[in-house]
Amino acid sequence: MIETKPHLIIGGGIMGLSIGCRMLREGLSPVEIFEAGEIGRSSAAWVAAGMLSPRAEAGFEDMDIYEEGLRSLERYPSFLAALQEEVGEIVPEIDRCGALLCATNRDQARELDRQFEFRMRMGIPVQKLSGEEARDREPLLATKVIAALWLEADAQINNRTLLHALREAFVKRGGTVREHTPVSEIIVKDGEAIGVRTGDEERPCETITVAAGAWSSRIGGGSRSVAVRPVKGQMIGLRMTPQSRLRQPVRTPNVYLVPKDDGRLLVGATAEEVGFDARVIAGNVMELLHHAWELVPAIYDLEVEEVLAGFRPATRDHRAVMGRSNVHNLFYCTGHWRHGILMAPMAADTVVNAMLEAKTELAEPC
Numbered sequence: 001m002i003e004t005k006p007h008l009i010i011g012g013g014i015m016g017l018s019i020g021c022r023m024l025r026e027g028l029s030p031v032e033i034f035e036a037g038e039i040g041r042s043s044a045a046w047v048a049a050g051m052l053s054p055r056a057e058a059g060f061e062d063m064d065i066y067e068e069g070l071r072s073l074e075r076y077p078s079f080l081a082a083l084q085e086e087v088g089e090i091v092p093e094i095d096r097c098g099a100l101l102c103a104t105n106r107d108q109a110r111e112l113d114r115q116f117e118f119r120m121r122m123g124i125p126v127q128k129l130s131g132e133e134a135r136d137r138e139p140l141l142a143t144k145v146i147a148a149l150w151l152e153a154d155a156q157i158n159n160r161t162l163l164h165a166l167r168e169a170f171v172k173r174g175g176t177v178r179e180h181t182p183v184s185e186i187i188v189k190d191g192e193a194i195g196v197r198t199g200d201e202e203r204p205c206e207t208i209t210v211a212a213g214a215w216s217s218r219i220g221g222g223s224r225s226v227a228v229r230p231v232k233g234q235m236i237g238l239r240m241t242p243q244s245r246l247r248q249p250v251r252t253p254n255v256y257l258v259p260k261d262d263g264r265l266l267v268g269a270t271a272e273e274v275g276f277d278a279r280v281i282a283g284n285v286m287e288l289l290h291h292a293w294e295l296v297p298a299i300y301d302l303e304v305e306e307v308l309a310g311f312r313p314a315t316r317d318h319r320a321v322m323g324r325s326n327v328h329n330l331f332y333c334t335g336h337w338r339h340g341i342l343m344a345p346m347a348a349d350t351v352v353n354a355m356l357e358a359k360t361e362l363a364e365p366c
């Protein structure tokens with residue numbers, strides 16, 4: 001019997017899993033995910049805060065990224081509904097909690113004014129609050145908070161639960177996961193990707209999708225034009241008590257605090273250009289906690305549950321690489337920088353649509 005060649009995905013983080021699920025739903029099978037460590041757990045997506053926050057993230061230079069973020073957030077309900085059909089109750093819900101950008105001193109308040117005007121000009125729904133109004137929304141904010149912006153339409157999700165649900169859905173639909181199996185090389189012959197090398201093994205395939213996050217450019221072979229680097233983020237997980245339960249993510253330019261539905265309060269995050277140095281550094285942790293304590297004094301008494309570092313996949317212009325490459329049958333989905341959880345629904349659609357298009361083109365008579 002002739003074995004059908006599989007579609008291979010390199011990387012079992014949020015992108016690899018989202019693409020794998022969507023491929024199987026579209027009838028592209030069999031699909032195998034090769035993961036260097038543990039599916040989900042070894043990824044930046046495990047460390048991430050899970051904010052679905054295009055309006056709070058909107059900067060002065062990346063309006064295209066903002067627009068894409070909005071579109072991806074719109075797709076989240078159908079993305080989750082499809083998962084729910086497959087694995088039911090374990091799928092997390094979107095928490096439409098809004099987000100508060102706060103100022104604890106005059107400089108930050110001036111910066112907030114600029115941010116407010118920028119959002120008004122761009123038509124981004126935003127409300128300006130005094131310190132007291134901000135504390136009405138979030139009673140745990142320090143009296144030091146003198147002004148805030150309220151972004152009602154931003155949201156968040158439990159990204160760890162989402163990774164778990166995606167894995168379950170992928171396997172339930174017949175996908176294969178190969179953990180602790182790093183891909184060292186993409187084998188290209190005559191301009192076509194024909195397989196991958198993992199240790200001594202070569203695995204022939206139908207297509208390859210590189211979704212290896214910050215590591216995507218480290219894999220041998222493939223497309224030379226894709227350049228992704230790691231931007232390290234250190235994150236602290238605290239355990240909330242009933243008295244210290246925040247209602248929504250709050251942030252200043254120095255720190256954000258994100259309450260999760262499992263009782264964790266995430267305090268993050270650094271953004272460091274230090275390569276793949278995964279150490280958690282005392283000074284960074286101290287600064288993050290200090291800024292967090294200035295914003296929400298009640299964190300002082302909370303238990304520290306975990307301290308982690310993750311690597312955001314960044315391109316030079318912070319634009320993601322999604323779709324076909326210059327090598328036949330080789331696709332990329334990487335470079336989502338600090339928006340990968342937000343961007344997962346749109347990225348999976350973009351990459352799988354590109355695959356379906358490529359298949360149709362091949363099927364068309366010349």
Ligand SMILES: Cc1cc2nc3c(=O)[nH]c(=O)nc-3n(C[C@H](O)[C@H](O)[C@H](O)COP(=O)(O)OP(=O)(O)OC[C@H]3O[C@@H](n4cnc5c(N)ncnc54)[C@H](O)[C@@H]3O)c2cc1C
Nearest residue numbers: 011013015036043044045050051183213233339340341342
């Ligand atoms: C501290 C921090 C906070 C963040 N907060 C947010 C947030 O609030 N909202 C948001 O939208 N985004 C956030 N992000 C960004 C988000 O986590 C990333 O953009 C997203 O995880 C990228 O997804 P990915 O699947 O491309 O990469 P990853 O999630 O990193 O997954 C890549 C996977 O590929 C595997 N891999 C690597 N090399 C190989 C190989 N050779 N062979 C096989 N497998 C391999 C890795 O082990 C890993 O599991 C945050 C990131 C960090 C670090």
